Every structure is written in structure tokens, then in C-alpha cells.
Amino acid sequence: MDFGKIESLKNEGFCGFVSVKSLLNDYSQIPAIRGVYMVLRTITKEPFFLDKGSGGYFKGTDPNVAIKILQGKWVYNTPVLYIGKAGGEGKEATLRSRILKYLKFGQGKPIGHKGGRYIWQLSDAEELLSCWKPLPADAPEDVESMLISEFKHQYLGKRPFANLNK
Template sequence: MNFALDGFGGFVPFSRLPDTDVPAEPGVYVVVRRTETTPIFLPSSPAGWFKGKDPTLPVAELHSAWVPGEPVLYIGKAAAGQSEKRGLRKRLDEYRRHGAGQPVGHWGGRMIWQLADSAELLVGWQTTDDARATEKIMIADFVAMYGKRPFANRTG
């Protein structure tokens, strides 16, 4: 049984985000892997270093975090921010640029970039006024289903 993603749209590769009409509103997003093949983990992350920190995690930690058979790898949120100018479009662009090696502050979910097939991952989204609460509920539901957090959601 897979984690339900009712109401989510998008589901495009990160590389297509600049040409996709991603909503500017707040919301939640997911990163999914459409294959159930055993993942291959890269020993070094291609993601951007941020504030001098290497985004690479030990391969053993990646193996232990893996949830076999579940396509959802990460659940994230995009709040409006104090300026009300943030939201899904801005947050997902930061995530994409971080994975492309730029020094961008999107540390959460960085584990996906150590997947050898990260270029094939899809990102989907759903708008919601309370992104923080929705993300917490989704992660709690995932933990209830699998006994652990999604692969790339490492902190509580």
C-alpha cells in the first residue's frame, strides 16, 4: 500500500519546474520516485554546499532511512513568509537550484540528491493556507503507516 496523494498536482521532474506553472500560493509538496527498483546511492552529493556545509550524508544512513516500495521520498512545506511573497513556486525553485549544485538554503530533503536517479524524481504540490500544519499531519500519517518518516524527512 502506498501513501495517498489525493489532491496533488504537478508531478514533473525538477528540471521542468522553471517552465511549469507552479502556484505562488503556500502549500505542501512531495518528491516521488516512480520505480521500485533498489536505489543506488551516490557516495557524494552533487547538491550545493550552503554556509560551508557539505550536503553529503553517509551511504549507510541513506540505506537505513529508505522505505522500500514507497514512492514518496520527501514531504515539504512552502509557507507564504512574512513578506507574503514566498510560496510553492519560490520554495521549489530553491530546492531545484540546491540540487543543481547552487549554494541555496534548502537543506531539508537534501538526501534525494544522493540518489543516482534523482533526475527522474517527480515533484508534486497542493496549495493550502496552513502549510506547516498540513505537512505535520502528512508526516504523522506516513509514520503511522510505515513506522518511520519519509526517506528524506530527517528532522522532527
């Protein structure tokens, strides 16, 4: 898969490609099934990072990091900012419930979705897109790991901007 092109993601079965702003108004289009999802930034101008983003303080922990850290994590030549999973072995989460948690965390709610928190320090976070790939038969954790591994191979060992593990 070419992580630099949205067409490639579509060819791999990803669908949706809906803005955060739109999903906040109506998340019913996200399927209630397990799978993997991505957060994308299609805006081509340089990112502008906020000292204090909109992420929630889960268990009183500040989700914000120094702008220097964000600048160091930025990956150029790809719209992919984050790769996540929903559901799997012994887990009841669905794409809808997991993405909704992520969006609520981005609205300042104290929700446990620390992975991907860097996204909420982008000034254009509401313009970002979410896409997803339902996986009724495959293990989301395995697919997520494979996607992150492929990404790292393509981008000289760097993880997607907001992925902190794997």
C-alpha cells in the same frame, strides 16, 4: 491517505507530478501560492546512492552523508521521499519559490534548503517527480506536520526518506 499509491495523492488534491528535469526547464507550472509539496520516486528498482551528490554547499557545509546512513533511512513500498511546505504564518514563500530553491540546491547552488538533501545523493534524482497541493486558506506547516505524522503511522514510525525533522 495511502502513501504507497500515487492515485491516493491525486485523490487528496495533489497535482503536478512533474519530473525534476522538466521543472528545471520550465518551473512556471508550479503555482505561486502557499501549500505543501512532495518529492516522489516512481522507479521500482533498488536505489543507487552516490558518495557525492549534486546538493549545494550552503555556508560551506557538505550536504552529503555516508551511503550507510542513506540505506538506513530508505523506506520501501512508497514513492514518497520528502514532504515539504511553502509559506504560512508570516512567511512569504510560495510553492514555486520553495520548490525552485530546492531544485537549485540540487544543482549545486549554495542555497539554504538543507531539508530533503538526501535526495540529491540518488543517482536518478533528475527523474524524481514533484507534486504539490495549494493551500490558500490552510496553514502549510500544520498540513505538513499532519502528513508526516500520517506517513510515520503507516510506515512503523519512519519519516519519509529525506525528511530529517518532525
